[in-house]
Amino acid sequence: MEDNVRARIAADIATAEGVRKADLVLKGGQVFNVFTQSWETADVAIRGSRIVGIGEYEGGREIDVHGKYVTPGFMDAHVHLESSMLAPRELAKILLLNGVTTVFADPHEIANVLGVSGIEFFLEETEDMPLSVYINVPSCVPATNLDTSGAILTASDMKAVRELNPRVRGLAEMMNYVGVVTGQLEVLDKLAAFQDGVIDGHAPGLTGRDLNAYIAAGITNDHECITVAEAKEKVARGMYVFLREGSAAHNLVDLLPVLQEVDNRRCCLCTDDRHVDDLIGQGSINYLLEIGVTQGYPAEQLLPLATLNTAECFGLRGVGAVAPGYTADLNVFDDLESFQPVHVLKDGYPVVYNGRLNWTSRPVRSQAVFTMNMPPLDPSAFRIPVEEGCRLRVIGLSQNQLVTKELHKAPSVLNGEAVSDTSRDILKMAVCERHHGTGNIGLGFVRGVQLKRGAIGTTVGHDSHNLTLVGTNDEDMAVAGNKLREIGGGLVIAADGEVKATLPLPIAGLLSDRAADVVNAQLKQLLFWVHELGVPDDFSPFMVLSFLSLPVIPELRLTDRGLVDVTRFSHVPLWVGEE
Amino acid sequence: MEDNVRARIAADIATAEGVRKADLVLKGGQVFNVFTQSWETADVAIRGSRIVGIGEYEGGREIDVHGKYVTPGFMDAHVHLESSMLAPRELAKILLLNGVTTVFADPHEIANVLGVSGIEFFLEETEDMPLSVYINVPSCVPATNLDTSGAILTASDMKAVRELNPRVRGLAEMMNYVGVVTGQLEVLDKLAAFQDGVIDGHAPGLTGRDLNAYIAAGITNDHECITVAEAKEKVARGMYVFLREGSAAHNLVDLLPVLQEVDNRRCCLCTDDRHVDDLIGQGSINYLLEIGVTQGYPAEQLLPLATLNTAECFGLRGVGAVAPGYTADLNVFDDLESFQPVHVLKDGYPVVYNGRLNWTSRPVRSQAVFTMNMPPLDPSAFRIPVEEGCRLRVIGLSQNQLVTKELHKAPSVLNGEAVSDTSRDILKMAVCERHHGTGNIGLGFVRGVQLKRGAIGTTVGHDSHNLTLVGTNDEDMAVAGNKLREIGGGLVIAADGEVKATLPLPIAGLLSDRAADVVNAQLKQLLFWVHELGVPDDFSPFMVLSFLSLPVIPELRLTDRGLVDVTRFSHVPLWVGEE
Secondary structure, eight states, X not given: OHHHHHHHHHHHHHHHTTSSOEEEEEEEEEEEEXXXXXXEEEEEEEETTEEEEEESOOEEEEEEOTTOEXXXXXXXXXEOGGGGTSOHHHHHHHHHHTTEEEEEEOOHHHHXXXXXXXXXXXXXXXXXXXXXXXXXXXXXXSSOSSSOOSOOOOHHHHHHHHTTOTTEEEEEEEOOHHHHHTTOHHHHHHHHHTTTSEEEEOOTTOOHHHHHHHHXXXXXXXXXXXXXXXXXXXXXXXXXXXXXXXXXXXXXXXXXXXXXXXXXGXXXXXXXXXXXXXXXXXXXXXXXXXXXXXXXXXXXXXXXXXXXXXXXXXXXXXXXXXXXXXXXOEEEESOSSSOOOSEEEETTEEEEETTEEOOOOOOOOOGGGOOOOOOOOOGGGGOOBOOTTEEEEEEEEEXXXXXXXXXXXXOEEETTEEEOBTTTTEEEEEEEOOSSOOOOEEEEEEESOOOOSSEEXXXXXXXXXXXXXXXXXXXXXXXXXXXXXXXXXXXXXXXXXXXXXXXXXXXXTTBOSSOHHHHHHHHHHHHHHHHHTTOOTTOOHHHHHHHTTOTTSSSEEEETTEEEETTTTEEOOSEEEOO | OHHHHHHHHHHHHHHXXXXXXXXXXXXXXXXXEXXXXXXXXXXXXEEXXXXXXXXXXXXXXXXXXXXXXXXXXXXXXXEOGGGGTSOHHHHHHHHHHTTEEEEEEOOHHXXXXXXXXXXXXXXXXXXXXXXXXXXXXXSOSSSOSSSOOSOOOOHHHHHHHHTXXXXXXXXXXXXXXXXXXXXXXXXXXXXXXXXXXXXXXXOTTOXXXXXXXXXXXXXXXXXXXXXXXXXXXXXXXXXXXXXXBOSSOBOHHHHGGGGGTSOGGGEEEEOXXXXXXXXXXXXXXXXXXXXXXXXXXXXXXHGGGXXXXXXXXXXXXXXXXXXXXXXOOEEEESOSSSOOOSEEEETTEEEEETTEEOOOOOOOOOXXXXXXXXXXXXXXXXXXXXOTTEEEEEEEEETTEEEEEEEEEOOEEETTEEEXXXXXXXXXXXXXXXXXXXXXXXXXXXXXXXXXXXXXXXXXXXXXXXXXXXXXXXXXXXXXXXXXXXXXXXXXXXXXXEEEEEEEOTBTTTBOSSOHHHHHHHHXXXXXXXXXXXXXTTOOHHHHHHHTTOTTSSSEEEETTEEEETTTTEEOOSEEXXX
């Protein structure tokens, strides 16, 4: 082993000295120097997986990059891979085509479904591929005790996960910031187990003493800032602040001015959640750079946020720069506007060449992760007998926001049952437990989905990912739900007693086992039908649905165990007496 | 253990929240924020050894620092503790009084004398004291094979040292840069053993492909820059560059302009070698800051070089900033000019209060390190019979430089022997092996010492630290040498057959076991006598002597095995035939 290291060093030295030809040389490009935040015209010499020299070099293979720009490969400081609905190796292809060579992933969703074995699945699926996937251990599985998750991760489970693989780096976003600042025992256990690693934060709006306490507990980064003042305070208190631009959360433009207030070394870029259509249409971290440049920030100031800073945040040495001894993760661009790479090198290998992917992945091993453990659904399960003299608690959607309002509405009644009423846009909703065969079904109503016919369903439902259905009638809800039960989960739309379209997500009910373009086409088909059945074009009901069962965002949510008043953090009945 | 961690976190959180009183609060100071490189008026709350909050706090103890400046404790990125001639715990006192709370030490000198046991001695002596001493393992013991060192450290010894203590961080300055860039096997072994740690550099003037090769070998910092261009290239290639201001090497003023060329995050401050008189008279890292400010650089730009940057360079988390969760190593200053701290906190304890040291050290354990293993010296040992028709190779000192010239001079002859000649300032010199009792004595002549009577001697002689003597006559040389043999080494001056003054260095012949002020007084006494015996006031013969046996600096040197022509890297005879 050490002999190998010695031989490697000897060969690297000889190559750097020009005594030995490099394996690969990028010839004559404008090379970004992240340490001086400037460009220099130079060759980049690579031996094996490493850069060995910047200067004038000859290589066994040479790629002419005159007039082009060479940067380190990009890093995403915080991402939930599951948001793409793609299996890790499919997602990797898209990320590589966009110049992302390293991601720090929080497998929060699959862990809520499958626990440790979900994380093991991710580790296995991300092994031996030309994308570095580091895993932080999800900190909040389950997120609450108000619904039924697929699994529970205790502090001791989490410590065991830490030992699984050197790519497991630390603790993922500690969302329970209330638990931290109030010193909840179970939260302290988790923090204690990861004091010597990196602990990711999630602390929206935390300030002053609360922020001090949160950071004193060992939490060293945050991706939830929405204002410059918030970002500045967090940097000043020692955090790395991740400027986020996801599919749901758009914070980048608001946060970029923080670069004028603090040393940029403590800022990174992250996507957090990015859907397959946005990945294909816009890109990943490269899209964030494109936004930054469009906003007038110099590429030289932005590039460290996507490279070296993130490496430093996570204590990774030898990645994130174009310099001797660094891993040859490199992007080549024609211009610094679109940040669409011409070539991408991972570990010295041109995994993207002339814009085309140069890597064939083995197929995903999806058979191990079928998770739909629930009885078949009969329409009668969704019946809601009227309670005389009462009104319904209805979940009221807000335009462009995840928060909901608790509405009190008179029921529409048919044969003594409360039913969906498309004229008032009050639709029946059901959350069906799908992990343990309990048969739990929580029932309620939602206003704002705007479906005029049929029913839609999804097994993506934060954070416990039970089966969520919304429909204009019980029969189509059952058809939709049973289809998902049968195919292992996914997204579905049914009408007139039949399934109109599906996006199967057989991996834990969260991820497809198909190629990205197939998944994107399935999604488009699904959205076609959704709009065909009455939903306006500018509204994405599946994304909205996926958050309606998350009992931590105010005001009213529905879980498999019934309605939750999030402001009181407790279950409430569907019916409310006349005020 | 983990319960303790949990309890610690809980108490830190409660203190940060103000629910629990802090142990100590620095009230109302101007607090330096290294992340924003700016100042804010705030209290600093400390619990145990850690900072838990910045803001408004109350403490069981409070120190009023209104109108004063609070900074992180200073770090010296590279220092040979032995240069002070003080035992580590005595040196610690001086460093603390100057606001230095962390040093990265290379015990190169003591390792050349004592090998692993010298490093163990340093580790033991630096345990449990209010100064963090990190040790990097000396990379070049011995420095060459042209003389006789006290010990040899093989790559496998060095790996063993790494396991001794978590304070052993990496490999110390790889001086054999020729060995690196030519891929010498023994050098590769050492580099291979430390690839996963920090490897310190020493690469004066290295540039281009050589520099690429040196860095590709895993070497990540350098403290030998003398020009801005050199520093800039090294930063651009990925190195941390240490701006040095020692007692011998004065590079800071020349290098400071590099801060206008590169992001300052990759620059640190170091002293390398600092003598007891300079430490007492000028200070340590705080003196470097004083110079920087005097040169017109803002304190805000300089302070990161003495704090966070150094921590990042060595991969230390949680030190180098005034922020929650950081170790409470803090300095308090009245102004930002002299950088003479009023208070110094180490691990939350006011180790310096109102300018006075608040720590009593146990005595040094010096008995284990007596090292003078040599026979008594008889004046006859220094006799040099004349070789007819030949001239002497004489070491010619250069003004204010360590390089020497090879001079060829006619001998002054008395009774058939070549003798010292004060009229031409050509004095006899001897280097006596003192580690293994070999009796080796190398003889030669030196011009430039300017002694008119007597002899001087020292056991500080880079890098093998044999006994070096220079004298006007053999008898005084023997008196001087035998005195050092008897007292365990040190510095001495003898004249007229008797010892005039000594500075005993009983610890390995390198370090005193006395207090700093005593050592300084002994040094002054010694210099008084040196000048009394003819040496001009502006010349320090002991420092010069300590480098005359180092066979890596051109042009001519004397070791215990005879003269060395450094340009040819080989021994040469004392006598040279007529040209």
